[in-house]
Amino acid sequence: MDVLGLGGGSAATPDPVGELICSAKGCRAEAAWGLLWNNPRLHTPERRKVWLACDDHREHLEQFLSARSFWKQTVPVAELDRQESA
Numbered sequence: 001m002d003v004l005g006l007g008g009g010s011a012a013t014p015d016p017v018g019e020l021i022c023s024a025k026g027c028r029a030e031a032a033w034g035l036l037w038n039n040p041r042l043h044t045p046e047r048r049k050v051w052l053a054c055d056d057h058r059e060h061l062e063q064f065l066s067a068r069s070f071w072k073q074t075v076p077v078a079e080l081d082r083q084e085s086a
């Protein structure tokens, strides 16, 4: 009997916002930047997709998106939540 109700609780796994990991292939670094982009063939103009990037990969990913005319804006990850919920 579990009279006190203390058994098997799952409340001890804090996961505040989820991990923000760089989107570059094979990179497990913490992301510092959010790259906002849009593919006009797939997305409506106001839609924003987000890639996360560490300091090392920010430029690489920006160039990748810019080359396809997808890149819109790069913002610090701290500002991402506001951007996405806006």
Ligand SMILES: [Zn+2]
Binding pocket: 022, 023, 024, 027, 028, 029, 053, 054, 055, 056, 057
């Ligand atoms: Zn990276």
